[in-house]
Amino acid sequence: MKSMKPSRTAILIAGAGLILLANATVLGLVAWNRSGEPESVLRMTGREVEPPYDSGRYRENSGLRATLRWRTLGKDTAPVTGLSYFGVGGRPQWLDAAKLSALGFPARPGAGTVLPRDVLLVLEYDGPTCRLALQRARERAAREDAAYAASPGNQQAAQRAKLAREALAREESTASRLFVVDAGLDAAQLRSKYPDRGRYAIVRGEVRAQWVRSDNAEPAFVADVSRIHAERINVPHALRPDFAPGRGKQQEDWSSRQARRETVVAFGRRLEPWIVAVADR
Amino acid sequence: MNANSLSSRTEAQRRADDIRVFRDELRRLEQEGVLALSAAQHAALDEHHRRLLGQLARQFDIDRDMQDKQLSQGMRMMSLLGALALAASVFFLFYQFWGYFGETAQVAILTGAALASFLATMWIRAREASGYFTKLAAMVAFACFVLDIAMLGQIFNIAPSDKALLLWAIYALLLAYACDLRLLLVAAIVCMLVFVAARAGTWSGVYWIHFGERPENFFLPAAALFLVPHLIRHDRFPGFAAIYRIFGLLALFLPVLVLANWGQLSYLDIDRGKLQAAYQLAGFAGTAATAWLGVRRHWPEVADTGMTLFTVFLYTKFFDWWWDSMPKYLFFLLLGLCAILLLLVFRRLRAAGAPRSGGEIA
Numbered sequence: 001m002k003s004m005k006p007s008r009t010a011i012l013i014a015g016a017g018l019i020l021l022a023n024a025t026v027l028g029l030v031a032w033n034r035s036g037e038p039e040s041v042l043r044m045t046g047r048e049v050e051p052p053y054d055s056g057r058y059r060e061n062s063g064l065r066a067t068l069r070w071r072t073l074g075k076d077t078a079p080v081t082g083l084s085y086f087g088v089g090g091r092p093q094w095l096d097a098a099k100l101s102a103l104g105f106p107a108r109p110g111a112g113t114v115l116p117r118d119v120l121l122v123l124e125y126d127g128p129t130c131r132l133a134l135q136r137a138r139e140r141a142a143r144e145d146a147a148y149a150a151s152p153g154n155q156q157a158a159q160r161a162k163l164a165r166e167a168l169a170r171e172e173s174t175a176s177r178l179f180v181v182d183a184g185l186d187a188a189q190l191r192s193k194y195p196d197r198g199r200y201a202i203v204r205g206e207v208r209a210q211w212v213r214s215d216n217a218e219p220a221f222v223a224d225v226s227r228i229h230a231e232r233i234n235v236p237h238a239l240r241p242d243f244a245p246g247r248g249k250q251q252e253d254w255s256s257r258q259a260r261r262e263t264v265v266a267f268g269r270r271l272e273p274w275i276v277a278v279a280d281r
Numbered sequence: 282m283n284a285n286s287l288s289s290r291t292e293a294q295r296r297a298d299d300i301r302v303f304r305d306e307l308r309r310l311e312q313e314g315v316l317a318l319s320a321a322q323h324a325a326l327d328e329h330h331r332r333l334l335g336q337l338a339r340q341f342d343i344d345r346d347m348q349d350k351q352l353s354q355g356m357r358m359m360s361l362l363g364a365l366a367l368a369a370s371v372f373f374l375f376y377q378f379w380g381y382f383g384e385t386a387q388v389a390i391l392t393g394a395a396l397a398s399f400l401a402t403m404w405i406r407a408r409e410a411s412g413y414f415t416k417l418a419a420m421v422a423f424a425c426f427v428l429d430i431a432m433l434g435q436i437f438n439i440a441p442s443d444k445a446l447l448l449w450a451i452y453a454l455l456l457a458y459a460c461d462l463r464l465l466l467v468a469a470i471v472c473m474l475v476f477v478a479a480r481a482g483t484w485s486g487v488y489w490i491h492f493g494e495r496p497e498n499f500f501l502p503a504a505a506l507f508l509v510p511h512l513i514r515h516d517r518f519p520g521f522a523a524i525y526r527i528f529g530l531l532a533l534f535l536p537v538l539v540l541a542n543w544g545q546l547s548y549l550d551i552d553r554g555k556l557q558a559a560y561q562l563a564g565f566a567g568t569a570a571t572a573w574l575g576v577r578r579h580w581p582e583v584a585d586t587g588m589t590l591f592t593v594f595l596y597t598k599f600f601d602w603w604w605d606s607m608p609k610y611l612f613f614l615l616l617g618l619c620a621i622l623l624l625l626v627f628r629r630l631r632a633a634g635a636p637r638s639g640g641e642i643a
Contacts, residue, residue, distance in 0.1 A: 011459045012403055018455065019395045022430060022448050027388065030437040060373065062380030063435070104486045110550040115495065118488040204440055206488050229440035237383040272438050 033268035039191075040201040040267045041276070042125045048178040049233070049263040049275075051243045064235040064243050066263070066275065069176040072225055073129050091224040094182060100209055100221050103183060109211040109219045116208040116226055120271070122182040122194050123201040123228075129179040137171040140164045180225050183207055187271070201267045204229045230273050233265065242278040289461055290412055291519040293341035300330050301346070342410035353411075360413040361464065364420030371424045375432065387436055395429040398422035406460055419460045423468065426452050443479035443489040446472045463520050470506065470528045477502040496536030497548050503532035523582040530571060530586045537564045538594060542601075564594045595619065 042048075050067045072092035101107055103119050124130070144164040148157040184190045187202055194200035209223035235243045242261065264276040287293045310316040318326070337343045344350040371394075379387055402418040409415055430445045453469035456462060478498035479489035492498060507529030510522035537560050540547055544556035568591035575584025596616060603612050 008403070008407070011455065012400075015399045015403070015452070015455055015459070016396060018448070018452055019392070019399060019426060019429070022426075023388075023392045023395075023433070026430065026433045026437075026439070030433075030439070033437075061376045062378055063376070064380060065435070112547055112550060112553075113494070113545045115482070115487045115491050117486045118483070230438055232435075233438050234436050237380075240380070270439075272440060274438055 029270065030272075033270040033272050034266075034274065035269065038197075038266035038268055039271060040197040041264060042123070042178075042198070042201055042267075043262050043264050044125055044178065045263065046261055047174055048125065048176045049265060051235075064240055065232045066235055066243060068178065068228065068231050068233065068265075068273075070123060070178045070180055070228060070231075071176055072180045073133050091222070092180065095207065095223045095225070097221060099183065100207075100223055103185065103207055105207075105209050105221065105223075109213070114209055114211065116206045119183045119185060119205060119207050120187055120190055121180050121203050121205040121207075121225060121228060122184075122190055123203055124179050124181040124194075125199055125201070126177040127179070127181075127199050129181050130177040133175075133179070134171050137164075137168040141168040180205070180228075183225070201265075201273075203267065203271050203273070230267075230271070233273050233275055236275055239275060239278050287337070287341070289517055289519075290341040290343065290410060291461065292517070293337045294343045295519070297334060297337055297343045297345065300334065304330070340410060356411075356413050360416045364417045364464075367417060367421050368424035371421060372428055375428055379432065384436060388433070391425075391429040391432055395422070395425045398425040402456070402460065412461065415460050416462055416464070419456045419462055419465060423449075423453055423456055423465060441490070443476050443483070443492075446476035446479070450476060457521075458518065461518060463524055466521055466524050467528070470524070474499060474502050474506075474528070474532050494546055495548060496539045496546055499532045499536045503529050503536075505529075506532060523580070526580060527582050527586050530583065530590065534564060534568060534571075534590045537567065538590075538597065541594070542597065561594070561598065565591065568594060592620075592623070 048069055050069050052064055052066070072095075074091045075093055104117055105114060141161075141164040144157070144161040148154065148161040151157050181200075182190065182194070183205075190202050194202075205228040206226045207223060208226040209221045211219045212222045213219040260280060262279050264278070265273050266276045267273050287296060307316070307318075311318070334343075334345055338345060344353045375390075375394075379390075382390065398418070399422045402415065402422045405418045406415045427449055430448055433439070434441065434445070450469045450472035453465045453472060457465035457469055475492060478495075479492040481498040481501075482492050482495055483489050487495075506525050509525045509529075515521040541557055541560040541564050544553040544560070547556055547560075549556060568587050571587030572584050572591060573587075575581065575587055599612070599616060599619070603615065607615075
């Protein structure tokens with residue numbers, strides 16, 4: 001057994017060395033992430049890169065962080081409600097049993113809970129999934145309008161038609177056009193499947209799944225994309241004026257301005273993002 | 282032994298306390314007629330103690346009597362509260378103003394603050410015998426380093442990683458041993474435990490932040506923690522060995538308690554009821570064995586922790602059995618009666634143990 005009492009010089013060297021080494025390592029990783037050509041570059045608007053709102057919470061924190069608003073496209077069977085809004089998370093159609101197995105989820109139910117897995121996600125900006133979402137919204141609005149026209153006194157039909165029209169309006173003007181369209185464990189494999197680096201970005205995220213048992217059917221996995229690790233993006237100091245939160249009526253003008261504003265987000269070798277530029281469209 | 286052979290304030294304080302206790306016992310023995318020193322012996326003894334205590338006070342700023350001790354306790358509490366408040370202040374200060382600086386200035390401020398606070402801590406430590414201001418400075422230094430790494434992650438959008446915990450653990454350990462600070466040792470142990478558990482989780486493809494959802498990840502690091510005092514002597518760091526043992530036991534038995542109630546969190550793919558029963562049994566047996574070990578090896582912190590955890594397991598079981606099925610007054614009456622029964626059992630054990638030890642205090 002050893003007894004120990006470090007010398008003062010050793011402590012000084014160890015402490016200062018640790019601080020400098022830690023900082024050098026972190027900054028080195030940042031430099032490597034941003035070196036060379038970015039892995040992908042997406043030019044998005046305020047619909048996808050949401051600036052912070054001034055809720056008062058930020059008065060104690062002068063930093064600004066924009067949020068990536070992403071979503072997934074599920075099966076077109078969900079009822080139209082006021083809450084079927086854009087929002088983070090979602091149960092995509094492509095996240096089936098085969099995909100879950102490829103991501104490392106167990107093939108059969110066990111006794112324990114299934115933990116979320118760390119995976120690579122493919123973000124698609126303003127691509128086929130977005131157009132499909134818009135088409136579905138139009139078809140649904142038309143369907144609900146026709147149903148209401150067939151029974152004009154029906155309050156429920158009127159409500160569903162109203163919600164469907166609102167959902168279509170959101171889909172056309174404010175909903176995010178950034179969708180998670182695939183997941184995998186191999187970045188090179190995903191990139192070869194989605195080669196357009198101006199439309200597809202690969203990021204780190206998390207998929208969550210649980211076995212659901214019902215009385216008469218086989219147990220099935222219910223899965224969703226629960227998070228993207230790089231969802232919050234720090235706004236560089238030089239670009240702060242373009243992102244500063246608005247207030248009141250000023251906020252209304254600011255919001256529509258943000259919707260037109262193009263934010264260029266690059267993703268580096270470590271799949272970590274940074275805001276490159278902001279410009280009016 | 283003289284004052285120069287002592288290397289820390291804690292050792293010096295222990296010596297001063299021993300002198301005080303010795304003097305009190307000597308006075309009692311003389312009053313009871315058991316022992317009588319001559320006047321010359323008394324004078325030599327008093328002179329020796331007076332000189333030694335003076336040296337210790339000059340060198341280590343010790344408490345010479347009960348009044349000093351009580352004041353020191355208050356100062357220790359103030360030092361802890363002050364340290365926590367200053368650490369929080371560092372965080373909020375940076376959050377308030379960081380957005381107004383460019384990235385280069387932010388990095389310079391963060392790195393500079395971490396370095397400067399560390400050097401200041403070493404400077405204060407070299408000049409202050411009591412340790413109160415050293416504790417304050419060390420906590421601020423730790424806060425600055427945590428802030429440094431955390432904020433670099435935010436500024437450059439680095440995905441949160443468990444590796445930061447390793448850095449914080451190493452730094453806290455360094456400060457704990459450099460400044461003889463048990464609070465920072467606790468911080469280091471907690472960071473290290475979370476890091477190891479998180480790493481074990483990532484090996485199976487789980488995102489590290491879910492480390493708590495597989496409590497078995499804590500078992501191996503808990504055992505390692507408990508063994509640290511066996512591998513490395515801590516004579517010059519009073520209280521450190523006890524902290525390693527206490528946290529080793531907590532890191533072992535709290536996960537067992539969780540698994541005894543929520544077996545679905547286990548790695549083991551077996552019937553949940555059987556698994557929970559097995560962990561409950563392991564919890565009872567383990568904590569009882571821990572209490573026995575603590576008594577046997579004269580580790581009071583191990584005995585106390587074992588007995589406390591045993592009681593927690595017992596009360597948790599009572600809650601499962603009876604909370605819904607009996608009136609609350611009866612439930613708490615049963616708990617109280619159980620506590621009395623345990624007291625009687627321990628008193629019987631203590632009485633059975635007394636003749637063998639011959640009344641010696643080990």
